[in-house]
Amino acid sequence: MQRITEAHLDHYREHGYAIVPEFLSAAELAGALDEWRQVLPGWVEYCLDPSQPKPENWQRPGRPLNVSAFRFPFPGTHLNAITMHADLIEFASRAAGGSAMYCEQSHLSFKCKGHFADQDQAMHCDYGNHTLAYPPDDPAYWQTAYLLYYTEVTAAHAPTAVCSRRHYPERILWPAHYKREQRPAIYDNERKVIVPAGSLFIYSMRTFHRGTPFRADVGRLAQFVTYAPAAWKWLGIVGWSAQAIRPEFRAWIEAATPAERELLGFPPPGHSYWSEETLAGVGARYPNMDMTPYKSALQR
Ligand SMILES: [Fe+2]
Known part of the structure; x- marks a missing residue:
């Protein structure tokens, strides 16, 4: 973990959260904002300069038209690479006792x-x-959620508020939802996540x-990325197969490494899934995928 430190892990374990200011490099942030411009025209300009007119269709009463465009994988390389950032995977894995991880979520969040x-x-x-x-x-069942802010969050920019786990020491966290009048101490002890662009x-x-x-x-652009231990099927907000029909998903699968594919639940080289039939079938579905790692593991 290069940008997330031991101190962040300690804070996370003690309080249930951590804040990493300016997690993204300037190049990662600029590259990601260019991809946001493709996915959601007008929003980057508005969020960076709210004196500009609000983006077209800013107040759509329901979901935006093409929800899948706001789900992994994204056009370009930056948002996808940030989703699979080694620091995010390593931190979540360490919090979960070192187990293999599953990327259970990567989607964009935007509001004004x-x-x-x-x-x-x-x-x-x-x-x-x-x-x-x-x-x-x-730890064996520990899921870690990340919220990455692509534009600055001041007190006016709808900051996320969080409360240290010290203030809810009960054994069973149910209900998982409290109004202010039901549990004022959780609100009274909240901390607002006020951070510069690129923070985590x-x-x-x-x-x-x-x-x-x-x-x-004003407006705010963010991305939710969540990692869960890979072993447990009851964890996770999405099933990636629902996205796999998208052409950009196929392109991502074809270009990814076996380790990256595995983060989405794809069978790794050496798994008993692989046979002559599955090598041929997966190869037919993803013609530009390098099947060598799966083939060589089969021949061993
Ligand atoms: Fe939430």
């Missing part, structure tokens, strides 16, 4: 004042839609946090 996502959320844990079961206080907020499925409303006519 008055947008349907501009909400004064209640304090909650995210496990409701990240596991079918319950997240125990056991790390939290767990056992961490109470909430979205806060915008306090000015």
Whole structure:
């Protein structure tokens, strides 16, 4: 872990979250913003300079038209590379006792004042839609969520608020959702994640946090990336097969390394899945994929 330090890991274990200011390099941030411009025209310009007009269709009452465009994989290389950033994988793996990781989420989040996502959320844990079961206080089942901010977050930019786990020491975290009047101490002890562009907020499925409303006519661009231990099928917000029909997904699969594919649950070289039939079938589906690592592991 180069940019995430031991101190961040200690803080994460003790408080349930960590904040890494300016996690992204200037080049990573600039490259990612160029991809945002392709995915969501007008938003980068507006978020960087809110005196500009709001983007077209900024207040769509429901979901944007092409939801899959905001899900991994993205056009270009930066957002995909950030999704699989070695530091993110290593940190999540260490928090989970060193186990192999599964990328269970990578999607873009964007909002501005008055947008349907501009909400004064209640304090909650995210496990409701990240596991079918319950997240125990056991590293073997530890999921780590990342929220990467691509534009600055001031007190006016709807900062995420988070509360240290010290303030909810109960054994069972249920309910996973409290209104202010139900649990004022969690709100009274919240900390707002106010950070420059390129910063990273790390939290767990056992961490109470909430979205806060915008306090000015501004916008904010972010990305959710979540890693879970790979072994457990009840963890995860998405099934990647639902995305695999997209041409850009096929292109990503073809160009990825075996290790990157495995982060999405793809069978690794040497797995009993591989046979003459599956080598031929996967090779037919992904004609530009280098099948050599899978073939050579089979022949051993
Ligand atoms: Fe949340």
